[in-house]
Amino acid sequence: MTTYYDDRSVQVTSTTVRVDGRTYALSDISMIWHRRGTRSWRVLAGRGAIGAALAGPLVAAVLGIGVAVWLHRSPTVTIAIVGASVLVGLAVGPVADFLFEHLDRSYARGSRQLEIWARWRGQPVRLLRTGDALRFGQIYRAVQRAVEHSQPARPVTRR
Structure with missing residues (x-):
């Protein structure tokens, strides 16, 4: 057999x-x-949430840099805001692997x-x-x- x-x-x-x-x-x-x-809208919404979680810190970093330039503050304040924005953007790195793994599993399971x-x-x-x-x-x-x-x-x- x-x-x-x-x-x-x-x-x-x-x-x-x-x-x-x-x-x-x-x-x-x-x-x-x-x-x-x-199709399961719940699964598709979950994939969208993962995408938003990946893009969120990057968007926050870009917005922070834009705000720093727009405020026309002293160079120290501008550098501090830009630095904080870049750190927020870098937060994606360690979290991205975890989120991409969940996204891959989502596609393997199907919708x-x-x-x-x-x-x-x-x-x-x-x-x-x-x-x-x-x-x-x-x-x-x-x-x-x-x-x-x-x-x-x-x-x-x-x-």
Whole structure:
């Protein structure tokens, strides 16, 4: 028996697909397809918030420099305001790696609910629903490979 995918809730082998305790024999599956749900505005808003968090200190630094020049104060005050603005802008550095990591994870998870469906014993059955795009892709490819390898080879007919 070959295992194509295995985690806590999904196992795909050369004979069965097990999802959340339900087992489907590959010999009973005749077709596999997937569906994508609508976009999650919550996920998109989260990505926007991360972008704003990345841009915020830089905008504050530029505004601070603009204010320092606009005020026409003494050189000491102007240098202090510009220096503080630059320090605020530099604050992006250590935080940027953390924020970019969260942004990358957001894209890996995706912004839609994804479903895997199968025709099992002649009836459509939803095997899996997840918002994690990376996991969905791994499971979907594993099910496809398992179904392809479980079907007997058909003889090639030439005309």
